[in-house]
Amino acid sequence: MFETLKALAPDPILGLMAAYRADPNPKKVDLGVGVYKDETGNTPILETVKQGEALYRAAETSKTYVGPPGDPDFDRGMEQLIFGADHPALTGDRLRTVQAPGGCGALRVAAATLNRAAPGAAIWVPDPTWANHVPLLGDAGLTIKTYPYYDGATQGLKGEEMLATFKQLKAGDLVLLHGCCHNPCGVDLSPEHWDAVAALAVERGFTPFVDLAYLGLGNGLEQDAYGVRKLAATVPEMILASSCSKNFGLYRERVGALTVLGRNTAEAEIAWGQVQNVARGIYSMPPNYGGAIVGRILNDAKLSAAWREELAAMRDRINGLRDQLTQKFAAKVGSNRFDFIRRQLGMFSFLGLGKEQVATLKGRYSIYMVDSSRINVAGVNSKNIDYFVDAVCSVL
Numbered sequence: 301m302f303e304t305l306k307a308l309a310p311d312p313i314l315g316l317m318a319a320y321r322a323d324p325n326p327k328k329v330d331l332g333v334g335v336y337k338d339e340t341g342n343t344p345i346l347e348t349v350k351q352g353e354a355l356y357r358a359a360e361t362s363k364t365y366v367g368p369p370g371d372p373d374f375d376r377g378m379e380q381l382i383f384g385a386d387h388p389a390l391t392g393d394r395l396r397t398v399q400a401p402g403g404c405g406a407l408r409v410a411a412a413t414l415n416r417a418a419p420g421a422a423i424w425v426p427d428p429t430w431a432n433h434v435p436l437l438g439d440a441g442l443t444i445k446t447y448p449y450y451d452g453a454t455q456g457l458k459g460e461e462m463l464a465t466f467k468q469l470k471a472g473d474l475v476l477l478h479g480c481c482h483n484p485c486g487v488d489l490s491p492e493h494w495d496a497v498a499a500l501a502v503e504r505g506f507t508p509f510v511d512l513a514y515l516g517l518g519n520g521l522e523q524d525a526y527g528v529r530k531l532a533a534t535v536p537e538m539i540l541a542s543s544c545s546k547n548f549g550l551y552r553e554r555v556g557a558l559t560v561l562g563r564n565t566a567e568a569e570i571a572w573g574q575v576q577n578v579a580r581g582i583y584s585m586p587p588n589y590g591g592a593i594v595g596r597i598l599n600d601a602k603l604s605a606a607w608r609e610e611l612a613a614m615r616d617r618i619n620g621l622r623d624q625l626t627q628k629f630a631a632k633v634g635s636n637r638f639d640f641i642r643r644q645l646g647m648f649s650f651l652g653l654g655k656e657q658v659a660t661l662k663g664r665y666s667i668y669m670v671d672s673s674r675i676n677v678a679g680v681n682s683k684n685i686d687y688f689v690d691a692v693c694s695v696l
């Protein structure tokens with residue numbers, strides 16, 4: 301039977317990990333897969349994660365199933381973190397959350413649940429969007445359509461075109477929005493854009509589907525949550541996939557959450573049951589460990605405050621690197637061509653290079669980035685920044 305299957309090219313993002321590891325060049329630079337790196341190039345385990353693990357281990361008495369919704373402390377903790385404890389969606393008891401195996405698990409279960417509610421419904425995704433959105437959402441049965449988003453000429457948002465598209469949507473349509481730190485382009489909606497999207501969702505009747513994978517890595521936890529909070533305070537229904545991979549550094553533990561906002565408690569409860577039933581048919585129940593750690597951190601005031609500091613340090617490092625890159629490129633190129641790096645947010649930016657230039661950077665300099673010229677800013681450090689800037693300038 302397997303002879304009918306075709307060999308696939310490596311995944312456009314994950315394939316870079318293997319290629320980078322196999323490269324013997326001591327000067328190699330990894331700006332590929334979106335993981336945070338510190339100044340030494342390591343992806344550290346957060347101190348608060350170690351402490352949360354120790355707390356959890358000390359109290360752990362059983363390895364029995366965690367149950368379909370996952371760890372209740374995690375679920376409540378994530379709702380309060382994302383929406384804020386006083387948000388009307390929380391106080392109105394309209395939110396329901398399940399722990400999921402990573403943001404991807406949450407996205408897939410969300411898509412499959414939505415496809416039960418509205419088979420084959422159109423889901424509008426930004427152009428461009430994270431490459432894995434297409435299989436995660438499309439293979440669940442939803443119909444992928446794109447809305448204008450990134451403007452390569454200005455390295456900013458096609459705000460007017462985006463809103464003009466949303467004005468044409470109808471009830472039953474879904475709109476995928478990156479909550480903050482857009483992957484791959486680093487361009488986010490302004491608060492005014494979020495306000496306009498929320499108003500249009502009500503006017504046109506489309507349902508927002510938010511992917512929040514980088515909360516806290518843009519401007520700060522509160523600022524980064526503006527859009528999701530605004531939507532949840534405005535629209536009758538929405539669905540949210542969130543991830544703890546980046547902001548808790550728990551990548552391989554696969555920790556994410558799926559949250560539904562219902563028109564009322566009863567409908568949220570029904571949607572929550574459906575979500576759990578969909579998950580049961582895919583992986584049955586979420587893995588426990590990573591969610592248990594996050595649950596301990598978020599439910600311990602001291603630990604939670606310390607985690608916010610660790611998160612701020614990661615964010616500040618990324619934003620500092622954005623400043624440094626902008627300055628170094630300006631000095632080398634003699635123009636403001638790369639100033640957009642400073643204006644964008646989160647881990648990613650497009651350099652605006654063609655595929656051949658990206659291939660040259662890899663072949664000649666062992667600098668790894670996605671073919672679209674997306675770089676993971678966090679992969680830059682004081683040892684490789686000049687090498688990287690010089691190499692990019694050599695292919696311009």
Ligand code: LMR
Nearest residue numbers: 313332333334335430483
């Ligand atoms: C990325 O975009 O590099 C990350 O989200 C990792 C992944 O799974 O693609």
